Amino acid sequence: MQIYKVGGAVRDRLLGRPVTEVDWVVVGASAEEMARQGFRPVGSDFPVFLHPQTGEEYALARTERKSGRGYGGFTFFTSPEVTLEQDLLRRDLTINAMAEDEQGQVIDPYGGRHDLQARLLRHVSPAFAEDPLRVLRVARFAARYAGLGFTVAAQTCELMRGLAESGELQALTPERSWKEISRALMEPHPEVFVRTLHECGALGDVLPEVEALFSAGTGQQRLRVLEQCARHDQPLAVRWACLVQDPGAIDNERPESPTSPHLARIDALNQRCKPPRDCQELASLVGQYRVLAQTPESLSPAQLLALLQRFDVYRRPLRLEQFLAACEMEARAQGFASGSHPQGDYLRGAASVARGVTVQPLLAQGYKGAELGEALSREREKALAGYMKAP
Ligand SMILES: Nc1ccn([C@@H]2O[C@H](COP(=O)(O)OP(=O)(O)OP(=O)(O)O)[C@@H](O)[C@H]2O)c(=O)n1
Ligand SMILES: [Mg+2]
Numbered sequence: 001m002q003i004y005k006v007g008g009a010v011r012d013r014l015l016g017r018p019v020t021e022v023d024w025v026v027v028g029a030s031a032e033e034m035a036r037q038g039f040r041p042v043g044s045d046f047p048v049f050l051h052p053q054t055g056e057e058y059a060l061a062r063t064e065r066k067s068g069r070g071y072g073g074f075t076f077f078t079s080p081e082v083t084l085e086q087d088l089l090r091r092d093l094t095i096n097a098m099a100e101d102e103q104g105q106v107i108d109p110y111g112g113r114h115d116l117q118a119r120l121l122r123h124v125s126p127a128f129a130e131d132p133l134r135v136l137r138v139a140r141f142a143a144r145y146a147g148l149g150f151t152v153a154a155q156t157c158e159l160m161r162g163l164a165e166s167g168e169l170q171a172l173t174p175e176r177s178w179k180e181i182s183r184a185l186m187e188p189h190p191e192v193f194v195r196t197l198h199e200c201g202a203l204g205d206v207l208p209e210v211e212a213l214f215s216a217g218t219g220q221q222r223l224r225v226l227e228q229c230a231r232h233d234q235p236l237a238v239r240w241a242c243l244v245q246d247p248g249a250i251d252n253e254r255p256e257s258p259t260s261p262h263l264a265r266i267d268a269l270n271q272r273c274k275p276p277r278d279c280q281e282l283a284s285l286v287g288q289y290r291v292l293a294q295t296p297e298s299l300s301p302a303q304l305l306a307l308l309q310r311f312d313v314y315r316r317p318l319r320l321e322q323f324l325a326a327c328e329m330e331a332r333a334q335g336f337a338s339g340s341h342p343q344g345d346y347l348r349g350a351a352s353v354a355r356g357v358t359v360q361p362l363l364a365q366g367y368k369g370a371e372l373g374e375a376l377s378r379e380r381e382k383a384l385a386g387y388m389k390a391p
Helices: 008-014 031-036 084-089 112-118 126-130 133-148 154-165 174-185 190-199 208-216 219-231 236-243 261-273 277-289 301-311 317-333 342-356 360-364 369-389
Strands: 002-006 023-027 040-043 046-050 057-060 062-066 074-078
Touching (some): 002 008, 002 084, 023 084, 031 040, 031 046, 031 057, 046 074, 062 084, 126 154, 133 154, 133 174, 133 190, 174 190, 174 236, 174 261, 190 208, 190 236, 208 219, 208 261, 219 236, 219 317, 236 277, 236 317, 277 301, 277 317, 301 317, 301 369, 342 369, 360 369
Antiparallel strands (some): 002 023, 040 046, 046 057, 062 074
């Protein structure tokens, strides 16, 4: 059997980027032989094994044939006769379809090195269409390497458009899509992920509520917000919360109304993509309170307290910080370049005043149960009233 390094490790070494994870392909071996050598199979019908010591993935050289719609519709054909070239041919991009042998010799039958030089994300063959997730992968690689000057080849974009038009993308599960979306949002150019999907006609399948913004004329604004998020190293929850907003749709009269179409959109995106809870919550909070948080001085002490309670600033201080970060990214994308965010500082100050009110003196006065809660709220409100009056 021969073993080659493949995929990202070869690509990133040639790009001079750090290699974090190595994938291997094994030619000329059977599953039985792998087991005899101590490799552990990852699943019964998936020709991938884990190395007994390193835990790295070793896949038998294979060709894939699609047997149906969606991710379940795969059959793998592996045999000791499948060649390295056949295996590389069914991979997604030419820059991912290179192998390296034990001597460090690069095997590059489909022009991967040329495309690395030309900064092109180009599909290897029509077999690209066998896995619709690759549409998202290409956009993610575009987001990762945009800073190096990479773009999607025109024919690849057409192939992605065709896949979208065929309806294949709708068969992707939320779990697989979210994995790509979340990784793409954390790349150096998350806006390129969204723009690439939009330009290739696939955004309507992946994030239809975001695609709709492009028809409404506010799509570019979303791209600018994502750009700011990356520039300021924001965490995933902030990036997701910013992606799903639509300031154009906010009902300025009743921004916090839970029935607003703006919040319905955000809910729809949360349900479609099923991100982790903190992402979902932050997206909703930003949708609900961003407008209110622009003028916190106009709130009464009771309203200010209600806002802080809603954020649970006592137990979840990070959530208010992430909310304020999202508001700041939004402001920056609109051209307000202020490094300090006065409303943010005001709310932070209010949160620390509310947190400063402790329960011990009330316990000492004999308050218990519901009465204790009410007394605590009164004290906090009083403290906030003092804070608001302070010069
Ligand atoms: N849907 C997919 C997933 C993976 N691959 C192939 O399998 C390799 C390894 O996949 P993966 O580790 O997911 O991607 P990498 O290219 O290694 O990139 P990353 O740096 O994100 O790990 C890819 O390079 C590509 O050749 C593919 O063709 N189609
Ligand atoms: Mg990899």
